[in-house]
Amino acid sequence: MNWTQQDLAQLQSRGISIAQAEAQLQSITEGFPPLDIVAPASRKDGILVPSKEEEEEYIRLWQNYLAEGHSVEKFVPASGAASRMFKNLYEYLNTGEETDFIREFLSHKDDFAFGPQLAGKEGQEAVRYLLEDMHYGNLPKGLLLFHKYRDGARTPAIEHLVEAALYAVPAEKQGTPVARVHFTVSHEHLPLFRQHIAENMQKMERKYGVRYEITFSEQKPSTDTIAANPDGTPFRNADGSLLFRPGGHGALIENLNDREADIVFIKNIDNVVPDRIKASTVRWKQIIAGVLVKEQARVQQLLADPNVSEEEKALWRRPIRVCGVVKNTGEPGGGPFLVREEDGRISRQILESSQISDPQLMAKSTHFNPVDLVCALKDENGKAYDLHHFVDPKTAFISDKSKDGKALKALELPGLWNGAMSGWNTIFVQVPVSTFNPVKTVNDLLRKEHA
Numbered sequence: 001m002n003w004t005q006q007d008l009a010q011l012q013s014r015g016i017s018i019a020q021a022e023a024q025l026q027s028i029t030e031g032f033p034p035l036d037i038v039a040p041a042s043r044k045d046g047i048l049v050p051s052k053e054e055e056e057e058y059i060r061l062w063q064n065y066l067a068e069g070h071s072v073e074k075f076v077p078a079s080g081a082a083s084r085m086f087k088n089l090y091e092y093l094n095t096g097e098e099t100d101f102i103r104e105f106l107s108h109k110d111d112f113a114f115g116p117q118l119a120g121k122e123g124q125e126a127v128r129y130l131l132e133d134m135h136y137g138n139l140p141k142g143l144l145l146f147h148k149y150r151d152g153a154r155t156p157a158i159e160h161l162v163e164a165a166l167y168a169v170p171a172e173k174q175g176t177p178v179a180r181v182h183f184t185v186s187h188e189h190l191p192l193f194r195q196h197i198a199e200n201m202q203k204m205e206r207k208y209g210v211r212y213e214i215t216f217s218e219q220k221p222s223t224d225t226i227a228a229n230p231d232g233t234p235f236r237n238a239d240g241s242l243l244f245r246p247g248g249h250g251a252l253i254e255n256l257n258d259r260e261a262d263i264v265f266i267k268n269i270d271n272v273v274p275d276r277i278k279a280s281t282v283r284w285k286q287i288i289a290g291v292l293v294k295e296q297a298r299v300q301q302l303l304a305d306p307n308v309s310e311e312e313k314a315l316w317r318r319p320i321r322v323c324g325v326v327k328n329t330g331e332p333g334g335g336p337f338l339v340r341e342e343d344g345r346i347s348r349q350i351l352e353s354s355q356i357s358d359p360q361l362m363a364k365s366t367h368f369n370p371v372d373l374v375c376a377l378k379d380e381n382g383k384a385y386d387l388h389h390f391v392d393p394k395t396a397f398i399s400d401k402s403k404d405g406k407a408l409k410a411l412e413l414p415g416l417w418n419g420a421m422s423g424w425n426t427i428f429v430q431v432p433v434s435t436f437n438p439v440k441t442v443n444d445l446l447r448k449e450h451a
Contacts, residue, residue, distance in 0.1 A: 001025070007234075010242050015222035021234075024225050028409050029232035032394050035355060038346060040365040041336035046348055047325060047367060047428040050287065058290025059283070062167075065263075065293045072168045073180040073261035076160050077252055077416070078142040078193070078269040079219065081186075085144075085442050086137055089127045096124065101443060108446050113145035113153035140189050140269075143196055146445060147274040151203075156439075157183065157193065158200050159272035165208035166278065167285045168265060176211040183269075184255050187218050217258065223251030225411040227401070235408045243403060250396075250413035253420040257387040259377065263292065266373040266417070270439040273449055280434040284324065288429050289374045292322045295427060300380045315345075319385045319424045323350060323417070324372030324431035328365055334418065335368040336428045337361075348426040350417050354397055367428075370436040373417060375424075387420075395419025 001022055003011075011021055041047050050058065066072070088101045098106075109118050109126055117134060118126045131137035136144060142157040154162075164179040171177060185193050197214050205211055224244040227235040235243045256264070265285065273281060299316050302308055325336050334352040341347055350369045356362055378384050395414040402408060414420045437449040444450065 001234075004240075006240065007242055010244070013221070014224055014244065015220070016224070016226075021226050024411050025228055025232060025234065027396065028228045028398055028411055031398060032396060034357060035349075035351070035395070036340040037351070037356065037358070037361055038338040038340050040361060040367070041325075041338055041348060041428050042366050043430065046338055047336060047430050048291065049430045050291075055283075055287050058287045058294065061290035061293045062286045065289070066170045069170050069173065070263065071180075071261040072170050072263050072265075073182055073259060074160060074164045074168055074265045074267070075256060075259065076142075076157075076181065076183050076267060076269055077249060078140060078157065078183045079186040079189070080141055080269065082139055082141045082144055083137055085141065085439065086131055088441065088443075089131060090137070093124055093127055093131070101441075104443055104446065111451060112442075112445055113148045139192070140186065141439070142183070142185075142269045143189070143192055146272065146439065147450060149274070154274075155196065156269050156272045157196060158204065159274075160267075160269070161197075161201070161204050161212060161214075162208065162275070163267075163272070163278070163281065163285070164212075165204070165210045166282045167289070169210055176205075176209070178213055179208075179210045180213045180215075180261065182215045182217065182255075182259060184217050184219065184252055190216060190218065217255045219246060219251050220254050223247045223254055223413065225413065227403075228409045228411075230407055230409060232409075235403070235406070238404065243408070245401075245410050247411070247413035248415065250415045250418070250420045252416045253387055253391060253414075256375075256377075256416070260384065262376065262378055262382075263289065264375045264377060265289070266371065266375065268371045268438065271370065271372075271437060273437050277434070277449065280432060284372075284431045284435050285374070288322045288324050288372070288431065291427060291429055292320060292374050292376055295320055295322070295425075296376050299425070303380045316425065317379060318390060319387065319421075320376040320427075321417075321421060321424050322374050322427045322429055324370060324435065325367040325428050326370050326372075326431060326433050326436050328368050329433060335365045337365075347422070348428055349422060350426075352415060352418055355395065355418070367430065369417065370431075370438075371417060372431060372435065390421065390423030392419045392422035395422055 043049050092102045109115055121129050143155050145153040146156055147154050164181045169177045169179045201212050225247045227243040227245050229235050303313050337349055337351045339347050339349045397412050399410050401410045
């Protein structure tokens with residue numbers, strides 16, 4: 001490949017080597033091998049369904065773990081824009097057509113947490129005010145008003161602070177216990193997140209008797225991937241510069257690798273509920289965390305056993321994750337599967353629908369992935385694993401995109417809870433659907449779980 005000086009400067013500014021760029025272009029041209037999928041995970045094979053007695057045991061284990069003062073953190077991917085939430089509203093502004101969706105929105109606009117700000121406005125005026133004057137069409141989901149309370153409405157970002165206070169606060173020997181939350185945000189929205197958290201943090205600290213440590217990170221430029229023309233050559237902008245695209249949520253393995261906590265909860269920004277129904281969420285977060293604590297203790301005991309071979313120990317000396325999975329109710333997205341690795345070992349993997357070419361396998365899937373993870377990031381000596389070592393680069397995929405009317409091919413990195421965690425030791429636990437309440441469209445906020 002003949003790289004120009006401008007190309008080299010662009011690569012250097014992102015921390016991307018020539019070898020990395022050329023490997024990405026090669027991957028775009030050659031593609032990736034299909035996975036050897038054995039079967040969907042099920043209650044009979046691969047998914048743990050605790051009894052009531054076991055649920056209580058796991059909760060006790062987690063509470064004991066917190067009492068020992070280990071470091072715990074919530075990790076919340078929050079960079080996504082909310083524009084897709086308002087797709088129907090934008091169409092209404094463009095066409096003026098009052099679909100069933102629009103009629104539902106307008107007839108219930110006062111019921112939304114942001115409803116008071118639309119008072120006195122009707123029809124397209126109300127929609128335009130929401131999307132343009134209130135900037136809801138451009139803000140990230142984490143900063144939108146979701147839920148109403150007597151003392152003021154809350155955004156998803158604040159609901160995650162509340163969750164942290166309810167199930168992720170280790171005991172402190174001295175002083176106020178600390179709830180740690182880390183948000184990954186886009187560069188343009190970082191000041192807004194900082195301001196929003198600063199305006200609400202003390203109120204939540206007083207309400208829940210904790211002290212918050214809130215941190216932020218952005219997706220690293222080094223995780224951008226080079227775009228290619230359909231023939232595999234680098235795609236160039238009109239000015240001749242290379243086009244780089246964000247590598248997808250799989251890039252966040254870099255951000256997770258920088259965390260220092262012993263145990264990290266991972267949950268999407270929009271999967272939150274108001275306080276009146278948080279009990280189920282809190283209970284099941286403690287249960288899956290207890291499963292993790294029990295598994296971690298078992299693995300540490302195994303690693304200390306002189307009768308266990310070093311070869312077998314190598315299979316267990318990995319990060320551990322427990323993934324809550326929900327019975328399939330027709331929600332889109334990936335799910336838990338059993339996959340045969342190159343060495344013949346069967347591993348548990350969360351796969352996206354794009355990774356599954358056999359429609360019969362999808363049809364047999366009984367559970368889906370709500371992104372409900374709790375992860376142990378350190379080895380038996382308390383040393384953090386280098387998470388890069390457990391990524392399967394062959395699980396990246398190529399997507400067809402366009403820019404300025406020109407077709408291009410984009411490389412999507414292995415997803416954060418998919419191929420980026422392919423080499424982790426994984427346990428699937430069935431959790432109730434009551435713990436999964438995402439907001440995909442603005443009218444989802446009218447559902448009883450959010451209203």
